[in-house]
Amino acid sequence: MTTIGIIIGSTRPGRVGADVAAWVAERARRTDVEVDLVDLATLGLPFLDEPEPAASGIYRHEHTRAWARRVRSFDAVVLVTAEYNGAFPAPLKNALDFLGPEWANLPATVVAYGNSSSGSRAATALLPVLVGLGMLPAGPVLLGLRDRLTEHGLAFLPHDDAAVASALDRLLGLAHALEPLRITRAEPQAPVEAVA
Structure with a gap:
């Protein structure tokens, strides 16, 4: 069974990210795929408060170790992000910054949405962050809200289904190919206290 984590990057009231993520999750569910929907609005991560660099994999706080265990259970991840001021939301960057080896x-795949650029600037801004964390980007899906927002909520277009299906197929292909590399990821470590 392959586990795909779908992370909702926006936490603000009135966001459409939860609807976009639910739509992606519905398309990701297959007989061989389990979906873990992560809502950063309810995850409970504070602003980064770990004294050790994330790359060390040493985490002092239980909220970080719990987040690390959850991410370690993913075989692939979909980052659903809004575009705010030409980039992606701070809570998403914070959630990424908490961990190191778990992302390797x-x-x-980034599913980005927005008005003027259909989320393309958020997806572009995320790319160097993902690469820097050792992740393998599988290409974005961009959704322009102007064409999809109705008085009844979001209305996805027929080609949206095809774009997400293609992105998920690429993502699953990479997940299977990279499985041997992920098996060796270590458990999150608690710091060893100095002996006085």
Whole structure:
């Protein structure tokens, strides 16, 4: 069974990210795929408060170790992000910054949405972050809200289904190919206290 983590990057009231993520999750569910929907609005991560660099994999706080265990269970990840001021939301960057080795060799797809650029600037801004964390980007899906927002909520277009299906197929292909590299990821470590 392949586990895809779908992370909702926006936490603000009135966001459409939860609807976009639910739509992606519905398309990701297959007989061989389990979906873990992560809502950063309810995850409970504070602003980064770990004293050790994330790359060390040493985490002092239980909220970080719990987040690390959850991410370690992913075989691939979809980052659903709004575009705010030409980039992606701070809570998403914060959630990424908390961890180090857990992201390594993890394939990722960005599903970005926005008005003027259909989320393309958010997806572009995320790319160097994902690469820097050792993730393997599988290409974005961009959704322009002007064409999809109705008085009844979001209305996805027929070609949206095809775009997400193609992105998920690429993501799953990478997940299977990279599985041997992810098996060796270590458990999150608690710091060893100095002996006085």
